[in-house]
Amino acid sequence: MTHDIEHSVSNGTFVVVWAVLLALTGLLVGVSQLGTGVAVWAMLLVTPLKAGLVFYYFMHLKYEGLLLKAMVFVALATLVVFMGLLFLDISFR
Numbered sequence: 001m002t003h004d005i006e007h008s009v010s011n012g013t014f015v016v017v018w019a020v021l022l023a024l025t026g027l028l029v030g031v032s033q034l035g036t037g038v039a040v041w042a043m044l045l046v047t048p049l050k051a052g053l054v055f056y057y058f059m060h061l062k063y064e065g066l067l068l069k070a071m072v073f074v075a076l077a078t079l080v081v082f083m084g085l086l087f088l089d090i091s092f093r
Contacts, residue, residue, distance in 0.1 A: 009060075021050055027042070027046060028042055037091070040087050044084055044087070051076060055072060
């Protein structure tokens with residue numbers, strides 16, 4: 001299946017998304033100074049958001065159909081749930 005439509009995203013959009021990713025990375029670095037428990041939960045919450053931004057803008061998921069978007073969301077949500085359960089298991093040993 002080929003896509004004949006070319007989607008163009010302005011450079012300004014890429015710069016804004018990059019700045020948001022940079023700010024979220026700075027947030028994670030700052031939160032990591034507060035302690036391991038807080039840092040782990042911050043990573044579990046912020047990292048999927050960052051991955052979603054990368055998928056949506058840089059990998060052009062924005063222009064895909066609803067089914068593909070839903071499948072990516074379910075995959076990321078499943079990953080977050082399993083990582084959260086893993087960290088809960090480790091923290092209560």
